[in-house]
Amino acid sequence: MRHTNFRFAAAIAAVSIAITALPNPAIASPKVTKHLNSDGSIPKQWNLPTPQLASDDTTPEAAGGDGDGRNNISFVNFDNGDFLCAFDGALSSGHSGIWKDSLYTGSTSYCVWSANTTPVKEVLRERANKYQGYDYCYGEWVPGHTASGLAVVNWCAAQAGEPYNIASSKTDFTQWYCSKLVWAGWKVKAGVDLDANGGYWVTPADLVNDSESSTFAYGD
Amino acid sequence: MNGKSYLRTALFVIAAVFAMVAVGIGWNVIRTSRSAEGHSLAGVLDTKGRVVVVDLDTGRVLKQWALRSWAFDIAADSSNRTFVTAQSGGADVDVDDKVGIVPAGNLGRVEYVTLRKPNPGGVEVVGDGTVLVDHGLDGKDGMYVCLVDTNKRKVIRDGRVRDLNVPLRVVDGIAWASCASLDGRRSLRMMNPLKLKSEEVLAGTDFPVVETSLRGSLYGWLISEPGKGSIARFNSRTGAVEASTPVDLEAGAGRIVSVRGKLVAADYSGDDLDACGSNLLVFDPETMRLVKAIRVSGGPCDIAVWRDRLVVCNYHDQQLLVIDPVSGRTERRIQLPKMIELPFQVAVVD
Numbered sequence: 001m002r003h004t005n006f007r008f009a010a011a012i013a014a015v016s017i018a019i020t021a022l023p024n025p026a027i028a029s030p031k032v033t034k035h036l037n038s039d040g041s042i043p044k045q046w047n048l049p050t051p052q053l054a055s056d057d058t059t060p061e062a063a064g065g066d067g068d069g070r071n072n073i074s075f076v077n078f079d080n081g082d083f084l085c086a087f088d089g090a091l092s093s094g095h096s097g098i099w100k101d102s103l104y105t106g107s108t109s110y111c112v113w114s115a116n117t118t119p120v121k122e123v124l125r126e127r128a129n130k131y132q133g134y135d136y137c138y139g140e141w142v143p144g145h146t147a148s149g150l151a152v153v154n155w156c157a158a159q160a161g162e163p164y165n166i167a168s169s170k171t172d173f174t175q176w177y178c179s180k181l182v183w184a185g186w187k188v189k190a191g192v193d194l195d196a197n198g199g200y201w202v203t204p205a206d207l208v209n210d211s212e213s214s215t216f217a218y219g220d
Numbered sequence: 221m222n223g224k225s226y227l228r229t230a231l232f233v234i235a236a237v238f239a240m241v242a243v244g245i246g247w248n249v250i251r252t253s254r255s256a257e258g259h260s261l262a263g264v265l266d267t268k269g270r271v272v273v274v275d276l277d278t279g280r281v282l283k284q285w286a287l288r289s290w291a292f293d294i295a296a297d298s299s300n301r302t303f304v305t306a307q308s309g310g311a312d313v314d315v316d317d318k319v320g321i322v323p324a325g326n327l328g329r330v331e332y333v334t335l336r337k338p339n340p341g342g343v344e345v346v347g348d349g350t351v352l353v354d355h356g357l358d359g360k361d362g363m364y365v366c367l368v369d370t371n372k373r374k375v376i377r378d379g380r381v382r383d384l385n386v387p388l389r390v391v392d393g394i395a396w397a398s399c400a401s402l403d404g405r406r407s408l409r410m411m412n413p414l415k416l417k418s419e420e421v422l423a424g425t426d427f428p429v430v431e432t433s434l435r436g437s438l439y440g441w442l443i444s445e446p447g448k449g450s451i452a453r454f455n456s457r458t459g460a461v462e463a464s465t466p467v468d469l470e471a472g473a474g475r476i477v478s479v480r481g482k483l484v485a486a487d488y489s490g491d492d493l494d495a496c497g498s499n500l501l502v503f504d505p506e507t508m509r510l511v512k513a514i515r516v517s518g519g520p521c522d523i524a525v526w527r528d529r530l531v532v533c534n535y536h537d538q539q540l541l542v543i544d545p546v547s548g549r550t551e552r553r554i555q556l557p558k559m560i561e562l563p564f565q566v567a568v569v570d
Contacts, residue, residue, distance in 0.1 A: 031446070069290075070267050070562065074492040076446070088310070095310070102404040105427040105443045106472055107490030108341075108386050109400075110356050110363065116315065116338065125358040127341055129490050133267065133290050133310060157402055160358050 042143045048215040073137040073219025081149025082141045083182045085204040086134035094204035096179040100153045113156045115164045115176040123159045139217030148190035156185040179204045261324045263303035265294040265565040272560050273324050283327045289316035292341045296567035299348035301325030306340035333373045342387025346413040354388050379416030396430035408459050421459030431476035441473040449473045465508040471497025479525045479545050488521050514548040524568045533566035
């Protein structure tokens, strides 16, 4: 009996060791497509509370704040037409870009369309992980209009190489700044106005605060 | 002693103290520089644009610098014992247009070369004192790239690579461009890095990434979607896929290096920094099969080869590890200084 118990225990131990020695076969978290509930409401995980930008901590880290110049936003659930809005404290500034999913194969992919500034002013592509280099960043989608996402981002991409001008009006489609490009794409191809306050300019904060956009990802 | 004597004595003491401090500092600089000479050095880049140089032979941290702006990439040039950084900066007023030259050999001041376009994203060494830089600027003819002579501190040529989608890789003197077009077509382009002329060699639905070479063949990834892919062998002349094996990845398809006749891949993804991975995967290049998984805590985000060892940059642990790829044993843990946060790139000057 004792020999049997010993052999049994040894077998269990051997199997356990063999299992733990195997390479970890865990698979990366799959992407989940964002969608509305059947009653038209937005699921909670795709409609995160948007921290009041005014109250978010923009104090530099050295002074005890959270302004550390980076954030941990995840790119896993971004889709065509979704956009990133990143901030380094000042609410009047920030940076936006719009997502092209077929260009995304990892965080170093140049899959975000935006408009850049001096010394060369033009519409261009940016790396996804560039947006992790700000104090905080929002991932926004436009619920109910996801079918237009591909057309929206392709329209934005078609403006590649056109000049940058921060002072250009929203209706001047010959010159761009980052948040205007995002706004214009959604306005032209989906008829959605993402300017929360309807002013001359549309800022990254306007895109986040607009009632037609929802936050599905956030990094701090 | 009278007042003047006291004053002379005090001045003498002060002067002596200054002299001792100056000699001490000088000695430390000299000693550090001498200790760096001839030693292998690791350059580690963090997410805030800071770099630290570590003497791999002694395990000592030699020096750290705060770069002028956020840097996306770091490369090692053993010919002049420098690390070269792609100073992308941010947007608006934070945008930058430089490569940084970090003098690992003499630990002096970082110098910068002004580029013709902003936001450099990747940098690769192509020859002695020559680096290839790619930018996130997509013009009608493709993404902008340029060749920089770091010894002469100037841009010597620029060009475009159609549909370039991730930083270029230079392997065995050829630049390999992983490309993706707006209509979803993925391809591999082969480029002479000195002439900046490229041609397409492979096209399909998977995203091909060339990472390293071993025994005359090229190895890398075929990525179907983020976090899923196959390890692949590519023909070194034509870029054609000769073999591939699907890999179960915990996080994503990270850097691959060749060491001691094996391929080692970082199972790492920057897509979700809270779950960025914890494995180094060892593959047999002949069978393309996984032979070992080395569990590394803390997010092994980048790997480099130092002689027959792996140098691993650990994202969350803020450490540099030296690992035996055969036994999987961590032979040394080098704690990076507090100033360095979330290190994500490492390069080795040998």
